[in-house]
Amino acid sequence: MNLEKLLENIKKYNSNEQEIEMIKKAYFYAERLHNGQIRQSGEEYITHPLSVAIILSEIEANTNTIVAALLHDTLEDTDVKKDDISYQFNPHVAMLVDGVTKIGKMNFSSREEEIAGNTRKLLNGITEDIRIILIKLADRLHNMRTLEFKKPDKQKENALETMEIFVPIAYYLGCYSIKSELEDLSFKYINPEMYFELAKKVKKIEETTHDDLHSMLADIHTLLTTNNIPNEVKARTKNIYGIYKRIQQGNKLNEIHDLLALKIIVDNIRNCYAALGDVHSLYTPIHGRMKDYLVQPKTNMYQSLHTTVFGKGENLVQTQIRTFEMDKIATMGLTAYWQDPEVVMNDELKNKFQFFKSLLEINQSTNDNRRFLEEI
Ligand code: MN
Numbered sequence: 001m002n003l004e005k006l007l008e009n010i011k012k013y014n015s016n017e018q019e020i021e022m023i024k025k026a027y028f029y030a031e032r033l034h035n036g037q038i039r040q041s042g043e044e045y046i047t048h049p050l051s052v053a054i055i056l057s058e059i060e061a062n063t064n065t066i067v068a069a070l071l072h073d074t075l076e077d078t079d080v081k082k083d084d085i086s087y088q089f090n091p092h093v094a095m096l097v098d099g100v101t102k103i104g105k106m107n108f109s110s111r112e113e114e115i116a117g118n119t120r121k122l123l124n125g126i127t128e129d130i131r132i133i134l135i136k137l138a139d140r141l142h143n144m145r146t147l148e149f150k151k152p153d154k155q156k157e158n159a160l161e162t163m164e165i166f167v168p169i170a171y172y173l174g175c176y177s178i179k180s181e182l183e184d185l186s187f188k189y190i191n192p193e194m195y196f197e198l199a200k201k202v203k204k205i206e207e208t209t210h211d212d213l214h215s216m217l218a219d220i221h222t223l224l225t226t227n228n229i230p231n232e233v234k235a236r237t238k239n240i241y242g243i244y245k246r247i248q249q250g251n252k253l254n255e256i257h258d259l260l261a262l263k264i265i266v267d268n269i270r271n272c273y274a275a276l277g278d279v280h281s282l283y284t285p286i287h288g289r290m291k292d293y294l295v296q297p298k299t300n301m302y303q304s305l306h307t308t309v310f311g312k313g314e315n316l317v318q319t320q321i322r323t324f325e326m327d328k329i330a331t332m333g334l335t336a337y338w339q340d341p342e343v344v345m346n347d348e349l350k351n352k353f354q355f356f357k358s359l360l361e362i363n364q365s366t367n368d369n370r371r372f373l374e375e376i
Contacts, residue, residue, distance in 0.1 A: 003027050006050060009057035010066065019063040022089065026070040029088065033078040040149040048142060049073055055138040059175065059332040065131045068096035072135055075101045099132035100139070116369035119165060123376065124363060133169060137178055140166050144185040159189035174300040174333030183241035198240050201253060206237055209260060212313035217262060223278050231275065232265045257289055257308040258318035265327045269294060272305050272321045279319050283309035302330055
């Protein structure tokens with residue numbers, strides 16, 4: 001975990017020398033301010049903001065967001081002031097760091113009324129500037145990754161809070177990678193016996209199905225390429241908590257239709273349907289398991305064609321077919337829309353994401369914080 005790793009990630013999507021210089025400057029600025037502070041893991045404090053920035057670089061966050069991530073704990077934990085950050089960097093960065101600090105002071109695990117009020121503030125903050133909540137999500141993700149160094153009662157408290165508040169937010173923002181990891185990390189502390197039991201079973205399933213899945217990937221890739229459809233194919237296993245939820249619903253492990261999934265990414269919508277035909281020509285689909293989220297996206301803008309087939313080795317395999325653009329949105333959520341340097345939630349985005357539209361409407365309809373949360 002070092003600055004080089006961060007810069008390497010950034011350079012994959014940003015080649016602006018000046019911006020890269022600003023990121024370096026923010027790193028050394030934060031390192032100096034946190035100098036002498038040690039995390040409970042025994043590491044230098046700077047490893048934490050650096051890790052948060054690295055998580056955000058993986059979803060291609062813009063420069064001000066990365067800079068704010070590096071500085072996100074300086075207002076709270078050092079003598080620096082908002083004006084200093086504004087002067088050293090810019091007012092946008094100062095505003096982001098200030099926003100993250102305010103969320104950090106909110107309490108989500110005390111009295112019910114206070115939790116409701118704070119959660120409402122948090123959710124409304126999303127519509128003000130999406131980046132504040134993204135930094136907070138990345139901050140929470142790194143804290144959950146390093147939760148083993150906290151006391152047991154704190155571990156449970158943080159895990160519950162993450163599951164109840166941060167997981168749903170990651171879902172509604174469409175950041176599936178962050179959402180799945182937060183879920184599994186929380187579940188590990190909420191129900192450790194079940195977590196480790198399932199993790200062991202899943203590992204075994206992954207080992208026994210690996211060759212079959214990769215042979216399917218190769219066959220699909222070859223057929224699509226022969227039919228002139230540019231494509232990329234990948235395999236994935238459902239996350240542990242997702243599997244647990246399916247079992248809770250009464251499914252047996254080997255009956256979960258999307259336990260194993262293949263992602264097929266193609267160049268355009270027409271070819272999604274062509275690829276679907278090709279997959280069905282290779283493997284028999286299961287009746288009633290086809291879902292067309294191309295025509296009807298999920299509320300978080302997820303788009304894909306889903307079909308579950310009888311794959312090689314008697315495995316049930318879900319295939320998810322989408323375009324490169326849709327795949328970007330499925331991985332990065334709202335951040336995929338950050339082409340402009342300073343995109344704040346504009347009206348078009350608010351309308352596109354049904355969740356935000358509902359959020360604004362519900363916010364206007366009631367003053368009662370608990371009613372607000374129930375509605376949400
Ligand atoms: Mn932090």
